[in-house]
Amino acid sequence: MRKLIPAPLKLQARVYQRHWQDIRQGYRDRFVSQSPSLTLQDISPPAFTHQWDITQPIPNTSHSTNKRVNLAQAISQLNHVVLQPQQILSFWHLVGAPTRQRGYCEGRAIVGDRLSSEVGGGLCQLSGMLYWLGLQAGLEVLERHPHSQDLYTDETRYAPLGSDATVVYGYKDLRLINNQALPLSFRFHLSDDAVQVSLWAPQPTPHWTVNFEALSASELSAPGDWGDDTTSQANGIWVKTTRCLPPASEPSNAPTLRPTPGPALVSQTFYRRSL
8 A cells, every 4th residue: 555655745744754753752842953043153253163073085976966966955054053952953954855946966875775866865975974973072863874785895985884874854864962061063064076074162072982893794703792683694794883082082171971981882783785
């Protein structure tokens, strides 16, 4: 029966469903928005200073030109937004629907576990960089979805396996909670061959060390520690993500929540190898 329902109607129903779920769970009022939330232009320049950044290349593919268009459209909605304490950054709440009418183009995407293309494809590079930077800033991950496959080799990989965050409008979102005592902001710079995301804050912010430990299923010494039925998933990689805050990196006057001692487990994710 579901196969008979047109895809646009399914998407519309899913968007409405998530909207009401967010209201019931109390998330909707906590989402940061471009307006009327403050932006860096509303605050005197000395108030926010650069903390650190992540830069990644834009791989040269048949979709590179379209991808840059899509990245620019999304960045225009994400840039300079100030995330106040306890606010939630929802990727899709800020970016909105990636449609042709809003200027998006066909880009590379994984659709139904297959490499394909769709309008708005390529935005996962932005969401992945936000996820990785959020982990480094100590933010709480409310929602994050990994890709189902590892599309890269060690030679072509431009980001650590495990640092990705796929986003599908209406279905899969990236959501980060600012559980720190300081407002934070993400700023973006897009060039012809690279994209940069930087973290800004009113004062020095503790920088968490994030570790992505990758092992093949056959290399796992204790599969039960990583998830169920790992031994049957031989054609893939398990990635264990942890983070910790080195004591020397924490300013004595930093108004942040105290981290738990030792590395904290973030996620354990299985990626199928691309055939």
